[in-house]
Amino acid sequence: MRCLFxxxxxxxxxxxxxxxxxxxxxxxxxxxxxxxAVLTLVEQARAEAAENKLHSAVASIxxxxxxxxxxxxxxxxxxxxxxxxxxxxxxxxxxxxSNTWAGSDRALRAANWRLIGxxxxxxxxxxxxxxxxxxAAELERR
Amino acid sequence: xxxxxxxxxxxxxxLRLTGLVxxxxxxxxxxxxxxxxxxxxxxxxxxLPARLYARPLELFPGLKLxxxxxxxxxxxxxxxxxxxxxxxxxxxxxxxxxxxxxxxxVFWDGVQPVRTMRLDFRGGVLSTVxxxxxxxxxxxxxxxPLYIGGIYPAHNEDRxxxxxxxxxxxxxxxxxxxxxxxxxxxHGIHPRGMARAAVALVxxxxxxxxxxxxxxxxxxxxxxPERTLRRKATEILMALLVEMHYDKRDxxxxxxxxxxxxxxxxxxxxxxxxxxxxxxxxxxxxLTLPEAALLVGMVKGPGYYDPRRHPDRAHARRDLVLAEMAxxxxxxxAQLAAARSVPLDVIEKPSMGTTPYPAFLxxxxxxxxRDYREEDLRSEGLHIFTTLDPVVQTSAEQAxxxxxxxxxxxxxxxxxxxxxxxxxxxxxxxxxxLVGGRDARFEGFNRALDAHxxxxxxxxxxxxxxxLMQPKRYTLVTRLDDSPLVWKERGIPDWQPENYDKTFHGxxxxxxxxxxxxxxxxxxxxxxxxxxxVLDNARRLGVERELPPxxxxxxxxxxxxxxxxxxxxxTLASGGFRTPLRAIREVLTGSGHPVQRYALAVEQAFEAAPxxxxxxxxxxxxxxxxxxxxxxxxxxxxKLAGKTGTTDELxxxxxxxxxxxxxxxxxxxxxxNRPAGLTGATGALPVWGELMRKLDPEPLAPPxxxxxxRVWIDPASGLRADRDCADAIELPFLRGSEPExxxxxxxxxxxxxxxxxxxLFE
Numbered sequence: 001m002r003c004l005f006x007x008x009x010x011x012x013x014x015x016x017x018x019x020x021x022x023x024x025x026x027x028x029x030x031x032x033x034x035x036x037a038v039l040t041l042v043e044q045a046r047a048e049a050a051e052n053k054l055h056s057a058v059a060s061i062x063x064x065x066x067x068x069x070x071x072x073x074x075x076x077x078x079x080x081x082x083x084x085x086x087x088x089x090x091x092x093x094x095x096x097x098s099n100t101w102a103g104s105d106r107a108l109r110a111a112n113w114r115l116i117g118x119x120x121x122x123x124x125x126x127x128x129x130x131x132x133x134x135x136a137a138e139l140e141r142r
Numbered sequence: 143x144x145x146x147x148x149x150x151x152x153x154x155x156x157l158r159l160t161g162l163v164x165x166x167x168x169x170x171x172x173x174x175x176x177x178x179x180x181x182x183x184x185x186x187x188x189x190l191p192a193r194l195y196a197r198p199l200e201l202f203p204g205l206k207l208x209x210x211x212x213x214x215x216x217x218x219x220x221x222x223x224x225x226x227x228x229x230x231x232x233x234x235x236x237x238x239x240x241x242x243x244x245x246x247x248v249f250w251d252g253v254q255p256v257r258t259m260r261l262d263f264r265g266g267v268l269s270t271v272x273x274x275x276x277x278x279x280x281x282x283x284x285x286x287p288l289y290i291g292g293i294y295p296a297h298n299e300d301r302x303x304x305x306x307x308x309x310x311x312x313x314x315x316x317x318x319x320x321x322x323x324x325x326x327x328x329h330g331i332h333p334r335g336m337a338r339a340a341v342a343l344v345x346x347x348x349x350x351x352x353x354x355x356x357x358x359x360x361x362x363x364x365x366x367p368e369r370t371l372r373r374k375a376t377e378i379l380m381a382l383l384v385e386m387h388y389d390k391r392d393x394x395x396x397x398x399x400x401x402x403x404x405x406x407x408x409x410x411x412x413x414x415x416x417x418x419x420x421x422x423x424x425x426x427x428x429l430t431l432p433e434a435a436l437l438v439g440m441v442k443g444p445g446y447y448d449p450r451r452h453p454d455r456a457h458a459r460r461d462l463v464l465a466e467m468a469x470x471x472x473x474x475x476a477q478l479a480a481a482r483s484v485p486l487d488v489i490e491k492p493s494m495g496t497t498p499y500p501a502f503l504x505x506x507x508x509x510x511x512r513d514y515r516e517e518d519l520r521s522e523g524l525h526i527f528t529t530l531d532p533v534v535q536t537s538a539e540q541a542x543x544x545x546x547x548x549x550x551x552x553x554x555x556x557x558x559x560x561x562x563x564x565x566x567x568x569x570x571x572x573x574x575x576l577v578g579g580r581d582a583r584f585e586g587f588n589r590a591l592d593a594h595x596x597x598x599x600x601x602x603x604x605x606x607x608x609x610l611m612q613p614k615r616y617t618l619v620t621r622l623d624d625s626p627l628v629w630k631e632r633g634i635p636d637w638q639p640e641n642y643d644k645t646f647h648g649x650x651x652x653x654x655x656x657x658x659x660x661x662x663x664x665x666x667x668x669x670x671x672x673x674x675x676v677l678d679n680a681r682r683l684g685v686e687r688e689l690p691p692x693x694x695x696x697x698x699x700x701x702x703x704x705x706x707x708x709x710x711x712x713t714l715a716s717g718g719f720r721t722p723l724r725a726i727r728e729v730l731t732g733s734g735h736p737v738q739r740y741a742l743a744v745e746q747a748f749e750a751a752p753x754x755x756x757x758x759x760x761x762x763x764x765x766x767x768x769x770x771x772x773x774x775x776x777x778x779x780x781k782l783a784g785k786t787g788t789t790d791e792l793x794x795x796x797x798x799x800x801x802x803x804x805x806x807x808x809x810x811x812x813x814x815n816r817p818a819g820l821t822g823a824t825g826a827l828p829v830w831g832e833l834m835r836k837l838d839p840e841p842l843a844p845p846x847x848x849x850x851x852r853v854w855i856d857p858a859s860g861l862r863a864d865r866d867c868a869d870a871i872e873l874p875f876l877r878g879s880e881p882e883x884x885x886x887x888x889x890x891x892x893x894x895x896x897x898x899x900x901x902l903f904e
Contacts, residue, residue, distance in 0.1 A: 097744055
């Protein structure tokens with residue numbers, strides 16, 4: 001049993017890293033908002049994240065959120081940033097919050113579930129991570 | 143003693159030696175004084191308080207803002223109404239168009255330079271924003287935030303620190319004219335003044351003034367009010383030392399911030415900034431000439447020349463100051479005459495301390511105390527950016543004051559009512575307004591944070607939430623039993639709750655039991671679910687206080703402060719996500735470096751579905767239940783949600799309610815807990831309605847969770863219905879929990895087949 005776990009552990013770590021990398025990748029082509037002010041702030045946040053100024057990036061997204069509080073993309077960006085900062089509990093909650101505003105956007109929901117999976121895996125909740133990834137896969141399938 | 147013996151002792155050598163020793167002693171003393179001077183001076187000068195700011199107004203095309211609202215914000219910020227080239231802090235308005243030159247400001251995300259912009263409004267919306275110079279469209283800009291107060295050094299004396307360039311020119315001139323004409327020339331002491339003092343001393347008139355501003359500053363700083371020769375000598379020495387170390391501007395600025403100018407109970411008024419507020423109720427920069435002259439005149443003796451207690455003396459003194467200014471040609475004869483003709487316009491009550499928002503500042507202070515050393519806060523000159531929204535704050539203050547006055551006028555037996563209001567942003571938990579009492583400017587008991595009062599029916603939603611988390615047992619149409627209940631618990635007398643209308647209603651649908659706030663049905667439901675379970679959910683919602691584990695807690699025999707209640711309802715309003723309420727966004731050092739961020743923190747405490755169902759019932763409370771009176775203030779199309787709260791013998795009146803964007807909690811009652819005779823609907827509700835009406839709330843339309851379905855129901859039977867059934871309404875259910883049986887009106891043969899088909903494909 002332990003042997004099995006030892007074999008799987010590096011795989012788990014690797015998959016977490018991959019997922020984290022995927023989760024923090026910036027989906028360039030996605031339209032985050034119709035409000036140019038929000039877009040400006042998101043641009044700013046992405047530039048700050050690229051310079052590893054994650055606290056500043058979070059501040060910029062929160063400022064954008066005050067302008068568009070129901071925008072699920074903004075909540076997702078925030079989740080991504082918190083994941084990159086290692087704040088897994090927050091990342092999961094923020095991705096869940098994003099889902100409440102996601103409506104019928106399956107791609108967005110799937111991305112959120114992947115984030116949740118990454119957060120759970122990083123916390124050591126392998127079963128929860130699997131569950132989340134499965135949900136993401138199902139949403140992406142149809 | 144013989145002259146020869148004396149001569150023998152007083153040899154030159156001995157004299158020289160004695161002289162040297164004395165000189166050493168003097169040097170030592172001077173050094174000691176020098177140290178004291180610099181220590182106190184630096185301590186005072188550089189013990190900068192932390193400066194607090196309200197939220198900055200964000201400007202972007204599409205923002206819901208009226209031209210008048212912008213005018214109000216600019217007025218608050220002290221922007222002048224005429225343009226003067228590129229001078230910051232000015233604007234010009236032409237109907238629905240503005241040209242603004244903003245002030246530069248260091249925000250937490252960097253420096254925002256001066257921006258010259260043109261803004262155009264249309265239909266209550268800011269439609270375009272352009273850079274005035276390049277004519278390029280501007281996507282986003284911020285106005286500088288309003289300064290709302292400071293947190294002051296450990297000596298706890300109030301100050302409103304001002305920089306020298308913030309002090310009106312004429313005030314400085316008046317001061318020089320009357321107190322120390324040669325201020326800019328001398329080196330700390332004034333020989334002629336000294337001479338006069340010496341003469342006074344010699345002629346037996348005691349130790350007199352004749353002090354320069356520097357000497358006065360020194361006296362103010364350290365020395366106790368003795369009037370001995372030794373004290374005078376020390377004072378002179380120190381004044382000289384001060385002048386050696388600091389330049390005239392520094393000395394003058396410190397003087398203006400330190401000078402004692404009055405007493406307010408046991409609060410000492412130091413500095414012209416605070417004195418301006420205390421006597422005239424306005425910021426220093428708005429003082430007129432006669433007002434400035436009066437303040438300066440009071441320096442000589444704030445008690446003796448107190449304009450409130452000795453107006454004639456004060457008036458005469460003021461005119462004397464003006465006369466001296468004219469003598470030195472600081473004023474024209476015309477100005478002098480004009481100023482003298484103005485009466486003393488001191489305000490009645492000193493209305494404001496160092497901040498117009500003491501209750502909110504109190505919250506900020508407490509939240510900072512959690513995360514910083516008190517020393518850091520008080521000695522570093524930090525810039526603290528808060529979540530306060532002056533528009534919301536003003537609405538809340540005015541609504542409370544107005545409605546309480548109205549209630550008291552209508553019912554002569556009610557005088558001295560008090561209240562508290564908290565308003566937050568539903569989506570991010572930011573506290574936009576906090577009102578601690580009906581006199582919002584008064585820094586007294588902060589009811590919003592510290593008045594722990596029984597919450598009564600405000601706790602009922604927690605019972606219903608607990609129920610709705612068990613969809614197999616409870617849905618919105620489940621029948622509850624509102625018949626007499628006797629609860630027996632060991633150690634306490636039998637508990638027999640009653641409804642407010644003193645009747646029992648038999649079998650009632652769950653949603654009606656909450657909408658009409660039936661005590662008996664709710665108590666029975668809570669007991670069925672288990673008291674501990676309900677209390678645990680209250681904790682999950684964010685209530686931190688220990689709630690007593692007695693049945694009576696179900697009906698709100700628990701004491702919470704308005705802020706605690708707000709935290710609880712915040713979780714409901716945000717769909718089950720608990721967000722700690724926060725009053726601070728950012729903290730920067732005095733030189734603009736970020737210190738700490740209060741990031742948005744969110745935790746999913748409850749599944750979306752039960753909260754959605756509960757919210758639907760809270761909307762019923764407003765549309766058909768105990769809060770139906772809200773219709774007088776706001777249209778029902780907003781679908782607001784809320785809960786009234788009334789306690790035993792009508793001692794407390796509560797209302798907690800939310801729209802799509804804001805949550806507000808109002809409490810009304812007496813401080814001494816005597817019955818006010820007001821229910822939630824007659825006391826707190828009108829305050830809430832008045833406040834929200836002014837804020838143009840967003841409709842409440844929570845997103846539909848995936849596992850919720852809307853089903854047509856026949857309300858009379860609680861069974862499924864058809865659109866064609868009379869009175870049928872659409873209600874939300876967790877998928878699979880909706881009733882299967884159809885009501886009679888839906889059972890016509892044709893319908894039966896239709897329904898069978900429908901069920902096949904669901």
